[in-house]
Amino acid sequence: MITAYILLTNNVGSEFEVIKRMKKVFGRHDQSIAYEIQGVNGVYDIVVKIECISMNDMKNVINEIRKINMITSTATMMVNEEQET
Numbered sequence: 705m706i707t708a709y710i711l712l713t714n715n716v717g718s719e720f721e722v723i724k725r726m727k728k729v730f731g732r733h734d735q736s737i738a739y740e741i742q743g744v745n746g747v748y749d750i751v752v753k754i755e756c757i758s759m760n761d762m763k764n765v766i767n768e769i770r771k772i773n774m775i776t777s778t779a780t781m782m783v784n785e786e787q788e789t
Contacts, residue, residue, distance in 0.1 A: 708780055711747075711751055727741070732768075
């Protein structure tokens with residue numbers, strides 16, 4: 705399983721709409737993608753954990769999320785499975 709964390713910033717006050725749109729993105733994909741979305745306080749507004757079976761699925765989902773117009777920046781971190789304990 706491929707895992708990534710995405711740290712997002714968005715326009716002020718748009719967190720609920722961004723989360724709603726991200727859920728629609730995930731809804732368009734089959735059950736091979738698992739996700740968690742959390743609103744957070746601090747430098748970032750939203751943190752997303754994504755688990756996919758293939759790198760192609762991961763790339764597609766990340767590209768769709770980045771196209772949401774209220775998102776102002778993203779930082780994507782792919783989990784290094786070799787370092788998991």
